[in-house]
Amino acid sequence: MNAMISMSFPQVQAFCAEHNVRMVQAGPNQICPECAKNNVNQNNREHQKRVDQMVRELHFGGAMIxxxxxxxxxxxxxxxxxxxxxxxxxxxxxxxxxxxxxxxxxxxxxxxxxxxxxxxxxxxxxxxxxxxxxxxxxxxxxxxxxxxxxxxxxxxxxxxxxxxxxxxxxxxxxxxxxxxxxxxxxxxxxxxxxxxxxxxxxxxxxxxxxxxxxxxxxxxxxxxxxxxxxxxxxxxxxxxxxxxxx
Missing domain, CATH: 3.40.50.300 (P-loop containing nucleotide triphosphate hydrolases)
Known part of the structure; x- marks a missing residue:
C-alpha cells in the first residue's frame, strides 16, 4: 500500500518523524505512506469488528434464548x-x-x-x-x-x-x-x-x-x-x- 502511494504521488523533501520516510504530496496535503497504510489497516480492523459484532448479534437473536x-x-x-x-x-x-x-x-x-x-x-x-x-x-x-x-x-x-x-x-x-x-x-x-x-x-x-x-x-x-x-x-x-x- 505504501509503495502504491509513493508511486502515485510525488515525494517531497519533508520526512515523517515517526517512520523516517519521505512524505508525498496528495493534493494540498503532505502525507506519510506508512501512516496512510496504518490508517487503512485500522479502518479495516474497525470495519471487521463492526461486521463481527453484527453477525454475533444476528446469531444470538436467531438462537431464541x-x-x-x-x-x-x-x-x-x-x-x-x-x-x-x-x-x-x-x-x-x-x-x-x-x-x-x-x-x-x-x-x-x-x-x-x-x-x-x-x-x-x-x-x-x-x-x-x-x-x-x-x-x-x-x-x-x-x-x-x-x-x-x-x-x-x-x-x-x-x-x-x-x-x-x-x-x-x-x-x-x-x-x-x-x-x-x-x-x-x-x-x-x-x-x-x-x-x-x-x-x-x-x-x-x-x-x-x-x-x-x-x-x-x-x-x-x-x-x-x-x-x-x-x-x-x-x-x-x-x-x-x-x-x-x-
Whole structure:
C-alpha cells in the first residue's frame, strides 16, 4: 500500500518523524505512506469488528434464548454439590468438543427446577460466542411451527424440518412435556432423524427419566443418537427454584 502511494504521488523533501520516510504530496496535503497504510489497516480492523459484532448479534437473536436465561452462563451456574458439579463439567466438555469440531449429542434429564435450562443456555451462549450457530426451542413450539407450516403460502413441512436441521446445534427443551399428541411427536422425531442424517449435534432436555426418554425415542432413534457419541447428564436433585437457586 505504501509503495502504491509513493508511486502515485510525488515525494517531497519533508520526512515523517515517526517512520523516517519521505512524505508525498496528495493534493494540498503532505502525507506519510506508512501512516496512510496504518490508517487503512485500522479502518479495516474497525470495519471487521463492526461486521463481527453484527453477525454475533444476528446469531444470538436467531438462537431464541429465553429472556430469563439471556445471561445464564457456566460461571454463574451454582454448583453446590457433586451432582451439579458433574453436570456443569459435562456441559462444559460438550461445548469444548463442539468448538474443536466434534459433533456429539447430549441428553439432559431431571425433574423441574434442577438447572437444566440454565446449563443448556450456557452451552448455547458459549458456542454462539465462537461463531457456532445454535437454536433453542421447546419440543412443543417446534412441533407447532412444523405443523402450522402448511398454512403459510411460502412454507411447507419439509422446509420447516430443514430449518431446524440447518443449525450446528439444536437444543430441544421440555421434550415429552407438552408434545404428547402422536402426530406432533412424529414431527419432532422427523427433525431428529434429519439432523442425524446431516451429521448435526442435538441436545435434548427433558423432565422424563433416562429410561422413559429412551423408550419414548424408540430403538431406532436411540441407536442413532448414540452413533457419533452421546453425553448423558442426569440431574437427580431437588427443585432449586424453591430455595431461589439455579
Amino acid at each position: 429465553p429472556v430469563r436465561h439471556k445471561d445464564s452462563g457456566f460461571r454463574n451456574y451454582q454448583a453446590t454439590h457433586e451432582g451439579q458439579s458433574k453436570a456443569l463439567a459435562n456441559c462444559v466438555n460438550f461445548a469444548k468438543s463442539m468448538i474443536v469440531g466434534h459433533k456429539r449429542n447430549l441428553i439432559m434429564t431431571g425433574k423441574t427446577g434442577t438447572g437444566k435450562t440454565h446449563l443448556s443456555c450456557a452451552t448455547a451462549r458459549t458456542l454462539l460466542n465462537k461463531g457456532i450457530q445454535v437454536r433453542y426451542i421447546t419440543s412443543e413450539d417446534m412441533a407447532s411451527e412444523i405443523a402450522n407450516a402448511w398454512k403459510k403460502p411460502d412454507d411447507s413441512e419439509s422446509s420447516a424440518v430443514y430449518r431446524f436441521t440447518d443449525y450446528d446445534l439444536l437444543i430441544l427443551d421440555e421434550y415429552g412435556l407438552h408434545d404428547r399428541h402422536e402426530n406432533r411427536l412424529q414431527l419432532v422425531h422427523k427433525v431428529l432423524y434429519s439432523r442425524y442424517d446431516a451429521g448435526k449435534a442435538t441436545m435434548i432436555v427433558s423432565n422424563l427419566t433416562l429410561a422413559e426418554l429412551q423408550k419414548d425415542l424408540g430403538d431406532r432413534l436411540w441407536s442413532r443418537f448414540q452413533h457419533d457419541g452421546l453425553t448423558v447428564v442426569e440431574c437427580n436433585w431437588a427443585d432449586q427454584r424453591v430455595g431461589g437457586g439455579v
